[in-house]
Every structure is written in C-alpha cells, then in structure tokens.
Amino acid sequence: PGNDAASLLAVRIIGDGGEIGRSVDTDKDFFVELEFMARRLDKSLCVGFDLANSDGVTVLRSYQTDSREASWPPVRIGRNRLRCKIPRGLLNGGTYLVNARIGIHNLAWIVHEDATLEFRVSLNHGVSPLWTSISEENRPGVIAPLLDWTSVS
DSSP states (O other): BBBSSSEEEEEEETTTTTTEESSSTSSOOOOEEEEESSSSOTTTTTEEEEEETTTEEEEEETTSSSSGGGOOOOOOOOEEEEEEOOOOTTOOEEEEEEEEEEETTTTEEEEEEEEEEEEEEOOOOSGGGGGGGGTTSOSSSOOOOOOOOOOEE
C-alpha cells in the first residue's frame, strides 16, 4: 500500500534480542518496525501505527514525529526502517494488532491499513509471588504496568 510519495514494505515485531517474531513476553522491551519506501522528502511525513487489542480497541498511536523535531529519526529517499520501542511491563497479555499509518500530517493518508500484523503478548513481568496465578483472563485491562503503592497515615 502507498502512493507516489511513500509505500509500506513490511511491518515486524522485533524482540529485545533483535529477533523477528509473532510473540513477545511482557518482561522484555520489544519493537514495532515499519519498513517503507520514501520516494520524496516531506517534513510533514508521519510514519507510525495504531496498536489495538483483539477487540479492536486502540491502545495507543505513535508516530516518529511525536517527540521534539531534533529527535526525529531521519527519513531518506529510498528504503527506510524505523523502530518504536514498546517498554516492558506496559501491555497486558493477549493478542494485539498493528495498524500501519503513514500520512502527510493533517493533510492526507498514504497508508491506513488495519490489522497489518497480529502478535501475541505473554503476561510475565510481575515480581510479586502472587503473580504466579495471574493471566490475561483474570487480570483485566489493556495495560498492566506495575504501579507504586505507599501507605498513608
């Protein structure tokens, strides 16, 4: 998919060790990688994805242009590969979908593909001894971060 400005070549899930896969564990970072062809340079080009759960609920959207402009990864004419890190301990277990998005910011979509890639997340980042019985069936929610708790007197 794409047009004369850019086209999507591949979407991959990359494990913490650099391996391509369709399943990840929540105790390790992983990456969503988009490979695309840029046929011309446009400062407003946004390359990213929506991450959705198996019910189609969008968990997040991310673009390579979300941070300060000085931090944007370079895009050049030709083949490009950009990776977005999903931090360990963020997602709950379950099936997720990567919906590829490439566009000219607030002007036009170039790629707007749903369910480009499906992958599985295994819930295993808990550190409490009580997590031994935790699974996505009895831990509701799309995200499962370990949050800090304190006692207040």
